[in-house]
Amino acid sequence: RAHSNPFSDHQLEYPLNPDAMDWSKLYPYYYDSDKKEMTKNVTIADIGCGFGGLLVDLSPAFPEDLILGMEIRVQVTNYVEDRIIALRNNHKAENKYQNISVLRGNAMKFLPNFFHKAQLSKMFFCFPDPHFKQRKHKARIITNTLLSEYAYVLKEGGVVYTITDVEDLHHWMVKHLEEHPLFERLSKDWESQDKCVTIMRNSTEEGKKVERKKGAKYIACFKRLPNPI
Amino acid sequence: MPFIHPVQDIVVDSANKQVYIVIKNTIVVYRFIDGEYKQVGKWVDTYKLDELEEQNKRKKAKNNAGEAVATTKKEIPIAEALSLNSNIRSLKTFNQGKAIVTCTDSNKGIAIFDVDLQNTENCLTLRKREQFAKRPNAITLTDDENVILMADKFGDVYSINTQGEPYDEKIMGERKPILGHVSMLTDILFKKSTSNNKDFVITTDRDEHIKVSNYPHSFVVDKWLFGHNEFISSIVSPEWKSQWLVSAGGDDSIFLWDWEVGKLLSTFNYTDLIQSQLTDKHLAAARFQNEKKNAIEYCVAKLSTLKSLPYVAFYVEATKILFILAVHSEKGTFSLKQTLDLPANIISLTQNEDIFSVSLDNHESGDKGFVKVIKFDSNTNSFIVDEFLSQNLDKTITTTLKNDTNLITESAEDMHPLYNIINLKKHGEHYS
Incomplete structure (x- = not known):
């Protein structure tokens, strides 16, 4: 299925609060079983990670970070899970792909259940559902009210990455991020020097599909500003 | 036997000796004059009514030849159309009782009235109505009373000026x-921090979330208060301990928080206390039933607290018991102070100064037993029903409304749904 209604009463699992989240199952390599605590926390989130292409390419690029994909569609999540398990098994000797994982969840509703204030340094929104109809715009992943919640989990200086092949949606995302007092657009220069932009442009399944069809890809990145006093 | 429809909301303004009651689409105002309550105001929300009458009129249109033709379609029964979508909810007084604001379901809007405390004919003057895309569910006012903050059923909060002209989308653009x-909002509070004097908005939703945002910089989320496992239906923050917050809903406990620090102080479990009160009314809906068909579901419908006394009252939907908890203002703990066994199911609970007011489901008792005013009696150190005021109000409600055909109900089946907060309970209906 291509869509899932973010407002529905889904059968979802989510922790009562960020401290109640058991990350050891997702990143067993980074769990210290003697101290019974994680040695690292998630710092990069791919919201709506789809088939996990971005996660797989970010993994070697950010070996010091834990990277989490969140996906609302059950089957897609299962696929990414299997994909990561296979990658880990194939690279057992060098312990690769231990720093990426995926969970099934509704990020629009429950992001703060997973992450502490200012925990994240990067958030990716790659080829989100465009929700073309006007009355469905609240279902879009970027809205002025949700941006406040993304700003809460992002640290100062953290970056929101957006990419889409739908020009209308691109303008919508840019407009809302630019209007939000806690975000500032990063320049084209910055984009051209950032390795995540390159990875994002080339690695996701959606991105490759657009590439094959010779479609346009619209990118916009935004920095999390300090809170006003 | 036809009876006057139960009072769905009662707001006592003791300073001005006024009482507001809400029944369906009607607000009635009573004032205590010369030892008894007298009706001094009434407003009927005819929004849908006007629209329907207009539609019905239009149907008596002319045919192509320009001759008047009788309508072939059945006229929309106005009473029926009104029944579900004409509730008035969340009535609040402000400006020292000289104004009220309320949510009107009919136009998914809010309505602000001026109250003329001298006028005994009709003290209510509609100042402005504003309409929204989604139905308003709860309102609160900022401390300066210049702004109303409205939380809607779609999950958004809007700010509305109490003064000035209604918002005009044509001029000012979409709100x-x-x-x-991303969840239905159930309650909203405006709070000033005791530690740094900053303002905050606290909002609660169907997904167990209590969110604390800065105000007016509401795009800066301060914190979430995590702990609920079920939807939240009601929050209150006492004046006698402003940094505290009490919350309740689908969980079988009442929660006490320090919202400024972001800490859960204690909980009060009421499961055992309520068991004897649960009836067939509390059986879960058929599609959520278990094999034995005995799954029950219940929730706290409303919380309330007093202005200066350290007590919190609450009731469970479709029960007759008003629970009053004493709050230990040093330790931050609850203890059961009292249970008031009322003659019928409670359908609303509000507070003014140090008085609780409840309205009751009178469909079995007929035209009496609408409301109870509950006060703290320092002689007996307990809460008691002020029978004089309650009976006086009941009598006045009966005499003033017994001929109001709009508010007379034929049978219990015709009443507005009075017990639907439990419907907020989530069951994970959708797998993927």
Whole structure:
């Protein structure tokens, strides 16, 4: 299925609060079983990670970070899970792909259940559902009210990455991020020097599909500003 | 036997000796004059009514030849159309009792009235109505009373000026929410921090979330208060301990928080206390039933607290018991102070100064037993029903409304749904 209604009463699992989240199952390599605590926390989130292409390419690029994909569609999540398990098994000797994982969840509703204030340094929104109809715009992943919640989990200086092949949606995302007092657009220069932009442009399944069809890809990145006093 | 429909909301303004009751689409105002309550105001929300009458009129149109033709379609029964979508909810007084604001379901809007405390004919003057895309569910006012903050059923919060002209989308563009959840909002509070004097908005939703946002910089989320496992239906923050917050809903406990620090102080479990009160009314809906068909579901419908006395009252939907908890203002703990066994199911609970007011489901008792005013009696150190005021109000409600055909109900089946908060309970209906 291509869509899932973010407002529905889904059968979802989510922790009562960020401290109640058991990350050891997702990143067993980074769990210290003697101290019974994680040695690292998630710092990069791919919201709506789809088939996990971005996660797989970010993994070697950010070996010091834990990277989490969140996906609302059950089957897609299962696929990414299997994909990561296979990658880990194939690279057992060098312990690769231990720093990426995926969970099934509704990020629009429950992001703060997973992450502490200012925990994240990067958030990716790659080829989100465009929700073309006007009355469905609240279902879009970027809205002025949700941006406040993304700003809460992002640290100062953290970056929101957006990419889409739908020009209308691109303008919508840019407009809302630019209007939000806690975000500032990063320049084209910055984009051209950032390795995540390159990875994002080339690695996701959606991105490759657009590439094959010779479609346009619209990118916009935004920095999390300090809170006003 | 036809009877006057139960009072769905009662607001006592003791300073001005006024009482507001809400029944369906009607607000009635009573004032205590010369030892008894007298009706001094009434407003009927005819929004849908006007629209329907207009539609019905239009149907008596002319045919192509320009001759008047009788309508072939059946006229829309106005009473029926009104029944579900004409509730008035969340009535609040402000400006020292010289104004009220309320949510009107009919136009998914809010209505602000001026109250003329001298006028005994009709003290209510509609100042302005504003309409929204989604139905308003709860309102609160900022401390300066210049702004109403409205939380809607879609999850957004809007700010509305109490003064000035209604918002005009043609001039000012589409309204923008000041903050939002991706979940139905159930309650909202405006609070000033005791430690740094900053303002905050606290919002609660169907997904167990209590969110604390800055105000007016509402795009800066301060914190979430995590702990609920079920939807939240009601929050209160006492004046006698402003940094505290009490919350309740689908969980079988009442929660006490320090919202400024972001800490859960204690909980009070009421499961055992309520068991004897649960009836067939509390059986879960058929599609959520277990094999034995005995799954029950219940929730706290409303919380309330007093202005200066350290007590919190609450009731469970479709029960007759008003629970009053004493709050230990040093330790931050609850203890059961009293249970008041009322003659019928409670359908609303509000507070003014140090008085609780409840309205009751009178469909079995007929035209009496609408409301109870509950006061703290320092002689007996307990809460008691003020029978004089309650009976006086009941009598006045009966005499003033017994001929109001709009508010007379034929049978219990015709009443507005009075017990639907439990419907907020989530069951994970959708797998993927």
